[in-house]
Amino acid sequence: MTVASVPIRTSVLTRRDIVARGIVTILSDHPQRISVVPMPSLTDSRIAADVLVYDLALVHHLGQDHLATLVRAAGHRVVGLAPAAASPLRGLADALGVAGCVTLDVSSNELVGAVRRVAAGEVLASTGTKTALSRREAQVMLLVCQGLTNQEVSERLFLSMNTVKSHLRSAYRKMGVTSRLQAMLWCAEHDLV
Numbered sequence: 001m002t003v004a005s006v007p008i009r010t011s012v013l014t015r016r017d018i019v020a021r022g023i024v025t026i027l028s029d030h031p032q033r034i035s036v037v038p039m040p041s042l043t044d045s046r047i048a049a050d051v052l053v054y055d056l057a058l059v060h061h062l063g064q065d066h067l068a069t070l071v072r073a074a075g076h077r078v079v080g081l082a083p084a085a086a087s088p089l090r091g092l093a094d095a096l097g098v099a100g101c102v103t104l105d106v107s108s109n110e111l112v113g114a115v116r117r118v119a120a121g122e123v124l125a126s127t128g129t130k131t132a133l134s135r136r137e138a139q140v141m142l143l144v145c146q147g148l149t150n151q152e153v154s155e156r157l158f159l160s161m162n163t164v165k166s167h168l169r170s171a172y173r174k175m176g177v178t179s180r181l182q183a184m185l186w187c188a189e190h191d192l193v
Contacts, residue, residue, distance in 0.1 A: 007035035008119040012083070013070070014055030015042065019104070023053060023081075025107045027115070034115060047073045051119045053111075054098070055081045056089040060146060064096065064139075071097045079114050079124070088138030088187070095135045100124020138170040140164060144180060145187050 012023045027034045029070050043062065051073045059067055080093040080101035090101045102111060114124055131151045133141065136157075143153045154164045166190040168183075177183045 005147035007031065007033055008115060009035050009037045009049040010051045010053060010057075010115055010119075011039045011047065012038050012053045013039050013042065013058065015058060015061060016055060017099070018080070019055060022086045026111055026130070029108070031114065037120060040074075044071050045069045046065035049074070051115050052078045053081060053115065056077050056093055056101070057081075057083065057086070057091060059092065059142065064092065067098075068096045069130055077118050077121075079111075079118050084099070088133050088141050091133060091135040092142055095139065117167050133171055133174055134167075137174070139185060140167040141171050141183065144186050145167070 010027055012020055012022045012027070014023075021125045024036050027036050039049075039052075040046060042058070043066070045066070047070065052070060054067065054070065056067075059124070073082075074097055076097045078093075078098045080090070080098045082093070082101045082103050084103060092126055093101055100114065100123055102114050102124075106114070117124060138154075139157060140153055143156060148156065149159060150164050150168070153159070154161050168180075172178060175183055175186045177186050
């Protein structure tokens with residue numbers, strides 16, 4: 001058996017059953033190329049796969065540190081699933097070393113292609129519209145949408161309060177909002193969290 005004919009061992013990590021079943025079904029439709037390997041649990045950081053498909057919505061439940069640990073354990077061979085092309089989660093995933101992101105409306109062939117390219121060591125080019133938010137603005141907004149105060153965001157990201165406020169003002173301006181509540185609602189309406 002040649003190396004090229006060995007299926008890529010792939011694990012899917014998500015809390016959403018319908019997403020997990022859909023992705024596993026898509027990947028299982030290509031048994032010569034991809035073999036689906038179950039993860040022991042959502043919180044386990046042991047990777048037995050060549051590529052990890054990670055639902056970025058898990059960051060809200062398990063935190064950035066969990067994703068960072070998995071990215072290191074997987075040797076950066078992680079495909080992030082983003083809710084939308086403009087999601088701030090994409091910026092966060094990029095900052096943490098995820099090899100690339102696809103949106104939940106990606107085609108079967110695009111998903112399989114993304115897994116194959118990441119397994120080969122490639123970094124995926126961005127598809128669709130990228131968020132106008134900078135990587136740091138996206139990180140700040142993600143924490144704000146999780147209900148953290150400015151002080152808590154400052155402590156979590158090791159930023160000064162003035163820097164947090166500056167990122168918030170810039171993000172608000174880009175989103176066209178004027179308050180924290182409006183920003184959170186805007187993020188929710190645009191499937192960015």
